[in-house]
Amino acid sequence: MNESNVYLQDLSRGIIKENPVFRLLLGMCPVLGVTAFLINGLGMGIAATAVLVASNVVISALKNFIPNQVRIPCFIVVIATFVTIIEMVLQAFQPVLYEALGVFVPLIVVNCVILGRAEAFASRKPLFRSLIDGIGVGIGFTLALGLLALVREVAGQGTIMGPDPDSAIHLFGAGFEPMGLFGQPAGAFIALGLLLGIVNVLFKRFKIQ
Amino acid sequence: MIIIEEKLVVSSSPHMRSVESIQSVMTDVLIALFPAALMAVLLFGYRALITMVISIITAMLIEAVWRRKRDLFSDGSAAVTGLLLALTLPAAVPWWLVVVGSASAIIIGKQVFGGIGYNIFNPALVGRAILVVSWGGHMAGDIWPSPQPFAFGIDVSTVTGATALAAPEIAMTFSFSELFIGNIPGSLGETSALALLIGGIWLVYKGHIDYRIPGGFIATVFVLGAAFGGGFYGNQLMTGLFHVVAGGVVIAAIYMATDFVTTPVTPLGRLIFGIGCGLITMLIRLWGTLPEGVTFAILIMNAATPIIDNFTIPRQFGGVNKSA
Numbered sequence: 161m162n163e164s165n166v167y168l169q170d171l172s173r174g175i176i177k178e179n180p181v182f183r184l185l186l187g188m189c190p191v192l193g194v195t196a197f198l199i200n201g202l203g204m205g206i207a208a209t210a211v212l213v214a215s216n217v218v219i220s221a222l223k224n225f226i227p228n229q230v231r232i233p234c235f236i237v238v239i240a241t242f243v244t245i246i247e248m249v250l251q252a253f254q255p256v257l258y259e260a261l262g263v264f265v266p267l268i269v270v271n272c273v274i275l276g277r278a279e280a281f282a283s284r285k286p287l288f289r290s291l292i293d294g295i296g297v298g299i300g301f302t303l304a305l306g307l308l309a310l311v312r313e314v315a316g317q318g319t320i321m322g323p324d325p326d327s328a329i330h331l332f333g334a335g336f337e338p339m340g341l342f343g344q345p346a347g348a349f350i351a352l353g354l355l356l357g358i359v360n361v362l363f364k365r366f367k368i369q
Numbered sequence: 370m371i372i373i374e375e376k377l378v379v380s381s382s383p384h385m386r387s388v389e390s391i392q393s394v395m396t397d398v399l400i401a402l403f404p405a406a407l408m409a410v411l412l413f414g415y416r417a418l419i420t421m422v423i424s425i426i427t428a429m430l431i432e433a434v435w436r437r438k439r440d441l442f443s444d445g446s447a448a449v450t451g452l453l454l455a456l457t458l459p460a461a462v463p464w465w466l467v468v469v470g471s472a473s474a475i476i477i478g479k480q481v482f483g484g485i486g487y488n489i490f491n492p493a494l495v496g497r498a499i500l501v502v503s504w505g506g507h508m509a510g511d512i513w514p515s516p517q518p519f520a521f522g523i524d525v526s527t528v529t530g531a532t533a534l535a536a537p538e539i540a541m542t543f544s545f546s547e548l549f550i551g552n553i554p555g556s557l558g559e560t561s562a563l564a565l566l567i568g569g570i571w572l573v574y575k576g577h578i579d580y581r582i583p584g585g586f587i588a589t590v591f592v593l594g595a596a597f598g599g600g601f602y603g604n605q606l607m608t609g610l611f612h613v614v615a616g617g618v619v620i621a622a623i624y625m626a627t628d629f630v631t632t633p634v635t636p637l638g639r640l641i642f643g644i645g646c647g648l649i650t651m652l653i654r655l656w657g658t659l660p661e662g663v664t665f666a667i668l669i670m671n672a673a674t675p676i677i678d679n680f681t682i683p684r685q686f687g688g689v690n691k692s693a
Contacts, residue, residue, distance in 0.1 A: 340502060340503045340504065341499055341502045344502065347502075
């Protein structure tokens with residue numbers, strides 16, 4: 161196997177075969193919590209991706225200096241550092257998104273996707289591969305959040321690009337009465353379950369293992 | 370020497386056979402629901418008929434498409450689900466709401482779990498719960514049209530009000546015979562306790578439902594209503610009776626809490642199930658924010674069914690207690 165092939169696999173694995181949401185069911189808390197609107201879902205995905213890439217790189221660089229017995233606390237410290245940075249950046253430049261995401265931004269610290277990649281990949285593999293892996297998993301996470309948020313916003317609100325009324329595009333006209341269920345947490349579970357079912361059917365159909 | 374005239378057939382089990390099939394049982398349930406459906410049309414006019422037809426056809430179509438079967442009626446369970454859902458809807462709901470409710474009852478309530486026999490929750494009530502959560506404005510509040518007996522052409526959506534359960538003052542405007550016969554605002558099929566009881570007696574006579582579930586359910590509602598209902602309608606006992614005949618307790622106790630798939634199979638478990646349904650219903654009615662709690666009571670008890678079954682396994686005849 162040549163060099164570029166390995167990197168390509170690292171990238172695509174996180175998006176398709178080991179998609180953190182649809183295949184591994186990791187990081188469900190923000191997936192269910194912030195996907196009522198597309199913008200919130202994508203914002204959350206991008207914030208988590210930034211933390212994931214940065215922490216993957218740093219942990220991979222430090223892997224020879226981290227004692228095995230205390231590796232989890234070390235990972236958490238690295239991740240928490242980047243989460244704090246992201247939180248401050250969001251607060252400064254995207255206050256509306258920061259308000260909408262609320263407690264889920266600090267909760268990125270305990271997101272299993274990020275800790276899982278640190279433990280399973282970054283702490284064992286070379287730096288550049290960890291970087292690619294972080295980008296791939298981040299894209300997969302963001303895509304999944306965006307897809308779920310798109311379904312929930314279209315069905316539950318009848319809009320795209322809400323909740324801000326200036327940017328919101330109403331898809332079905334004024335007479336449309338949205339299905340309020342999908343705007344609520346219970347609807348998040350149902351929508352996620354249906355999407356998981358569809359993804360599983362597609363994987364079986366195209367024989368992706 | 371004894372000569373055996375008839376030859377003895379030696380075969381493996383099962384030895385007891387029945388002519389009953391899922392289809393025949395479901396047809397019996399449809400027959401049992403006929404009086405309630407007839408009362409709905411008599412009271413709420415042609416809109417009730419349209420709602421029921423849309424709901425049943427949607428349910429059967431979705432089921433047939435999902436299972437890739439040409440047979441529309443098939444085992445009849447989809448028709449029962451569709452009719453039960455329609456009977457829990459207000460008379461003036463728009464047609465698309467019925468379609469969405471019926472489709473989600475079949476898809477989310479039943480088929481995603483693997484179809485008939487595998488669903489955890491009562492499909493009709495899943496459909497209703499989804500509608501209540503999604504379009505509360507169409508499903509609850511002052512949207513219940515007053516019935517117009519034998520006036521089939523009248524547009525039912527003109528005069529609307531709250532159901533008898535909303536407040537004691539509203540309850541007092543209906544006489545007890547009106548509540549029993551069903552001449553009150555409410556869901557299509559829930560208002561007439563009389564028609565529902567006729568169908569219920571037929572089902573018990575045919576042996577399709579166990580009296581323990583409706584019995585436990587209705588008795589619990591009566592006792593709690595008498596004890597904590599507030600004592601309007603003259604005295605405590607009448608308040609208890611009011612809580613039984615008003616709202617959806619009768620239809621739920623006879624037709625929904627006795628669903629074969631989602632309720633316990635042991636006799637004691639069925640009694641516990643019925644009592645639990647009555648308890649949660651009255652908790653929601655008396656101390657909750659919603660006027661009616663039958664839907665969520667049965668759904669919650671559906672979730673508890675495996676636990677109830679697990680703890681009420683009867684001792685085998687001739688068996689011994691396992692020493693702990």
